[in-house]
Amino acid sequence: MRHIISILLENEAGALSRVAGLFSARGYNIETLTVAPTEDPSLSRLTIVTSGSDEVIEQITKQLNKLIDVVKVVDLSEAAHLERELMLIKVRASGKDREEMKRMADIFRGNIIDVTETTYVIELTGSGSKLDSFIQAINRDLILETVRTGVSGIGRGDRILKV
C-alpha cells in the first residue's frame, strides 16, 4: 500500500542523510522524497512516499521517530489529506504540434512558462496521477525533458503537523 509520510526534521547538516540512510539500511523503498525548510528556518519538512504492508509502515514510522534529529512523524495517508507535485516538462512545439500542445496544457491547467520557436516548457501541478495522465495524453515523441519534484503533502482541516 502506498503511504505518504510527513516528517519535521531539525534543519541540520547530515539530518537528511540520516533519513535516507535509514530507508536504505532497512530495505524500505522511497518512491519520492521532497524536503525544504519551513517558516521556522530551524526545521525542515520532508514528505516521503513509500509503500509496504501495515507492519512495514509501522516500523518505518517507529524507526523514523527514533532518529534524534526527527521532531515529528505522521502518516498523512491515514486520514484526509492533500497531495501535490510539480512537473516542468519541455516539449517540442512546432508546426501543427504547437497549437495542440497549448490546448493540452490548457486542459490540464498547466502554464507555459518558457517559449522558443520550437519548444515550450509547461508547468503543471497536481497529484502524481494527474501528471502521469498528462504525459500519457501527449505524444511521447514530443517530450524532450521532464523534471518532477515528488509529492508534497499536507493534512486537511484541523490536522496540523507543528512543533
Next chain:
Amino acid sequence: MMTGAEIVIRCLQEEKVEYVFGYPGGSVLHIYDELFKQDKIKHVLVRHEQAAVHAADAMSRSSNKVGVALVTSGPGATNAVTGIATAYMDSIPLVVISGQVPTSYIGQDAFQECDTVGITRPCVKHNFLIKDVRDIADTMKKAFYIANSGRPGPVVVDIPKDVTAAKCEFAYPQEIHMRSYNPVVRGHSGQIKKAVQLLLKAKRPVIYTGGGVVLSDAAPELTALVRRLGFPITNTLMGLGGYPASDPKFLGMLGMHGTVEANLAMQHCDVLLAIGTRFDDRVIGNPENFSSVPRKIIHVDIDPSSISKRVRVDVPIVGNVRDVLEEMLKLLEDNQPKADISAWWQEIEGWRSKQCLKYRSSDEIMPQYVIEKLWEVTRGEAIVATDVGQHQMWSAQYYKFDTPRRWLTSGGLGTMGVGLPYAIGASLANPDRAVACVTGDGSIQMCIQELSTAKQFGLPIKIINLNNRYLGMVRQWQEMFYSRRYSQTYMDSLPDFVKLAEAYGHVGIRVEKSEDVEPALRKAFVEHKDDLVFLDIRTCREANVFPMVAAGKGLSEMILADEDL
C-alpha cells in the same frame, strides 16, 4: 577563555569520567596535551583503537558508567568502527571522541581524513561534527545524555583539530533539553493493568527477559516479580545475570543454544511476558514456526520499534523496564488469586529431566568441564568476558550468573576479539573482582596485542583459552551442514601461547589433562591472584555445542547431544 581541547577535558571531568581509553594521533594532539596537564582522568593506552572502544564498552557493561574512547581521525576512527557497531547492537552507552582534520581541510582528501560522521552513521545512536568551539560543551552534554537515556547506545563526537585550538568561555550546561528527543520512561498504566490481569489468569506462563533488564538495573524488581508469581523464567544471552541462574525457577538460556526446558516452555506457553528483549533470530528461530502456536504476548521495552518488529504482540508496554516492573509489583501487592500452574511446572520438570546440558566424559579435556570448574573455583563471582564462538556458548550455558553486569559478551554483532579488551575495561572498572576472559584459539588472536596494555596497567586478568586448534563454531556448522568439509577452519601455525604470554611479561600455563584443569585454575586465581595468567587449555578438538536449533528452524526442532553420542 579556554581552548577547545581544554573544554573537552573539562566536560569529561564534569561527567565524572574516570578512564578514557584511546590512542593518540595528529588530529587529537591538542586534546592529548590537555590530558597530560591534568590528573583527574586516567588515560589507558591501548594497542589498537578497536580495543579502546571495546574496553570503554566493557566499562559501561560492568559498572553502569558511560565508557569513553578517544581516537584520532582517519584510521583511528575507522579502527573504532567495529567497537562502535558492537556497542550499538547491544545498546551499550558509550561516548567516542574522534579527532578530525581542520575544518578548512574537510573534503580535501587531507592526510588521515575520513568522513567519520558518515561512516559511523548507521552504527551509532547519534553522532555530531562540531564546527565551532562554542558548541563543544553543549554537544558533549548532549552526547552523554543521548548515550545513556532511553534505549542506550554509542554516540560519536567528531572534533576538527582547529576547533580544539580555538578559544571561548566555558560553561557546562546543567541540563539539556532537546525538542526532538524525549525518551519515554513510564509505561502506560492501562496496558500494565491489562498485562497483570493476563498474567494472573495464565495457566502456562513464561517470563523471557533480555539485556534491557541488565541495562535498566532492574534485576531486583525482576527477581521480586518472579518470586511473587512463581513463574518459570528464561534469559537471553544478553540477559544472563538478570535473574539468579542458580534459582530453580530459572530454566536456563533460551534460543539457538538454549536448554530444552527453556525453548519448549517458550514454544508451548499460553502467556509470554517478554521484558527488555527483542525476539531476534538467535532467540526465537524462525518467526513463522514461533507464531504457529497461539499464545498471548506481553512485551515490555523502552524502544517502541522493538515491539511487533518480528512477532506480533498482544499487550505492548513502552517504558523503562524497571519503572514498568515496579508498577506491576505494586498492582500485585494485594495478593489477587492466580491460576494454578502446577501442571505446567510438572511438564517443564519433565523437559528438565532430559538434562540437555549433560556432556560425554572423555580422556580429553571437555570444554564444558573447564567452564564448570571455572565457576567452582571463582565461586560464581567472577566477571566473565568472552569472545565469540563455541567457548562463548559454553560459558553462557555452564557458568551460572546470579548477578547482573558480570557477563560481558558481544551478543548482537558477535564480534570476535572483544574478550581481552572487555576484560581490560572490566578489570579497571572493578579492581577488586576476579576477571576471567574465556576465549578460543581463533578469537584471542584478533586482539592479542592488548596483552601489552594489560601488562602496562598491571591488570590481573585470567585468560582461559579453550584451544581446540579449530574455529570451533564454524567447524561445528561444517560438520553438521556441510558434510564435514572443514573449509578454512583448521588453525594452522598457532603460536605457543605460553611463550607468547611470557614474552609479554605474563604467566603462561599449558593444561593438557583433565585432572590438571582445576589445579591450574586454582593456581591462576589464587597463587597468581595479582598476575595476568594465560591458561592455554588443550581441549577435545571436536566437541560441539548442544542443544542446537539450526538457523531458520523453530525452537521445538532442537538437535540434542544424545543424537551425537
